[in-house]
Amino acid sequence: MTSDDILFAEISTIAARYRDHSLSPVKVTELALARIEALNPVLNAFITVTAESALASAQRAADELRAGNDRGLLHGIPIALKDLIDTAGVRTTCGARILADHTPIADAAIVRHLHHAGAVIVGKTNLLEFAYGIVHPDFGPTWNPWDASRTAGGSSGGSAAAVAAGMCYAAVGTDTGGSIRIPAAYCGVAGFKPTYGRVKLEGVFPLSWSLDHAGPIARTSADAALLFDALLNRTPRPLRALDLRGLRVVALVSHHGGGDMQEAAMEAFEDACISLHRAGAQVASVSIPNLDLAESALFSILGPEASAIHSRWIKERPQDYAPFTRLQIELGFTVPALAHVRAQQYRRYLTGQMLDLLADADAILSPTAPWVAPRKDPAITEEAGAAEGRRTGLYNLTGLPALTVNSGFGPGDLPLGLQIVTRPGADRLALAIGAAFEALRPDVIRKPPL
Incomplete structure (x- = not known):
């Protein structure tokens, strides 16, 4: 196998090679670190690379596996963490000047779980400042492997x-309105927002405590399922194959069309539905009244919660925020109490509507984002930002598990996402549907040109 064959293999393939002793965690970690060194100057994906501790973890994994101490399929697998997840002795910046030198004294709960699973943590990944809307110029943007512009x-x-x-092989992200699923869609990989509350957020810097989720990003749904298990402190286990015959899926009419949708995104979604139908799934279109209120409701909850979290720093260190981050925090203080209450009422209404749909269907489908990756991230308070998150934010409001998988390619041969949503607690069903779709469409699992 070449280095690319190794680094782009599924986790289960690498795990099998560890156990037949044809490959070692140390070798794989060295290859991952070499690729980070080569590509990070172009992509700016990592803020901190933990090469020394990663190699030590890889050696420990190799020794443990050789001694028969097998922690499961993530044992010795290189994993990355979004840089708002606390890591003891390793700085956690949140992509912000305010925390540029912050070094936690304890690991977040999910980091402890990953250590227990034997994962090798290779570093901390870049993010929008405090996960809120804009890049801080001190850290700069992350560029897309499919098109670095x-x-x-x-x-x-x-x-x-x-x-x-x-x-x-996989990484942990957080998602308050689409922040796992939208980047995963733009980069052509699988990204999963679990049921609200399934993954512990102790030691994860909050953006909006009632909307925040942490979850896995991986190249395939099967790999995402393994990381999801580890985040729950369970031994990672493979997904069971899902027979799509008789599966009942519905598509929200207002989400697979509209003026904000690129034609290619609509076509990729329609092709995905056709693929599922040909495999035996029942596919229907449905509508939910007042779905257009979800965007304003999301900000009427997120805005005040984020502003409450940042209330001290915005008074004491306003100049240290990126200007647009500061503006969004200031806007959060202006949301009327009545608007916040109405948003919470709408949230209960929308959750009820979704649960009613899922009483008669196994999953809800939509495009993940309305377009391929743009040149820069739109701010969530702008119209483009609202359109970008129109199909993802409502599942933060309702807390339903939501997966994105690559559904094809659009202008510039850039990836497009298919979103799969299931009922609360049916997290593995969403992942299994994603894996079944990927099996139907192997063309969607593709290495980017870098």
């Missing part, structure tokens, strides 16, 4: 780009 997306862009570019 375009964004990798926000806010978990560093995690998505690192996975897509073969710098690691």
Whole structure:
């Protein structure tokens, strides 16, 4: 196998080679670190690379596997963390000047879980400042491996780009309105926002405590499922193959069309639905009344919560924020209490509507984003930002598990995403549907040109 064959293989393939002793965690980690060194100057996917500790972890994994101490399929696998997840003794910046020199004294809960699974953490990935809307100029944007003149997306862009570019096998991101799924879609990989509350957020810097989720980004749904298990502190186990015959899926009419949609994104979504139908799935179109209120409701909750979190720093160190981040925090203080209450009422209404849909269907489908990766990240308070998150933010409001997988390619041969949403707690069903779709469409699993 060449270095690319190794770095772009599925985790289960590398795990099998560890166990037949034809490949070692040390060798694989060395290859991942070499790729980070070569590509990070172009992509800016990592803020901090933990080469020394990664190699030590890889050697420990090799010794443990040789001694028969097998921690599961992530044992010895290089993984990255979004840089708002606390790592003991390793700086955690949140992509912000305010925390540029912040070094936690304890690991976040999910980091402890990853250590327990034997994962090798190769570094901390770049993000929008405090995961909120804009890049801080001190850290700069993350560029897309499919076209380095375009964004990798926000806010978990560093995690998505690192996975897509073969710098690691999977990475952890966070998602408050689409921040795992949109970068994953732009970078052509799988990104999963679990059911709200499934993954512990202790030690993860919050953006909006009632909307935040942490979850995996990986090249395939099967790999994402392994990392998801580890984040739950469970032994990673393979997904069971899913028979699509009889699967009931519905598409929200207002989300697979509209003036904000690129034609290629609509075509890729329609092709995905046709592929599922030909495999035996039942596909229907449905509508939900008042779905257009989701965007304003999201900000009426996110804005005040984020502003409350930043209330001290915005008074004491306003000049240290990027200008647009500061503006968004200031706007959060202006949201009327009545608007916040109405948004919470709408949230309960929308959740009820979604649960009613999922009582008669196994999954809801939509495009993940309305277009391929743009040149830069739109701010969430702008119309383009609202359009970008129109199909993702409502699942943060409702807390439903939502997966994006690559569904094809659009202008410039850039990836497009298919979003798969299931009922609360049916996280592995979403991942299994994603894996079944990827099996139907092997053309969507492709290495970027870098």
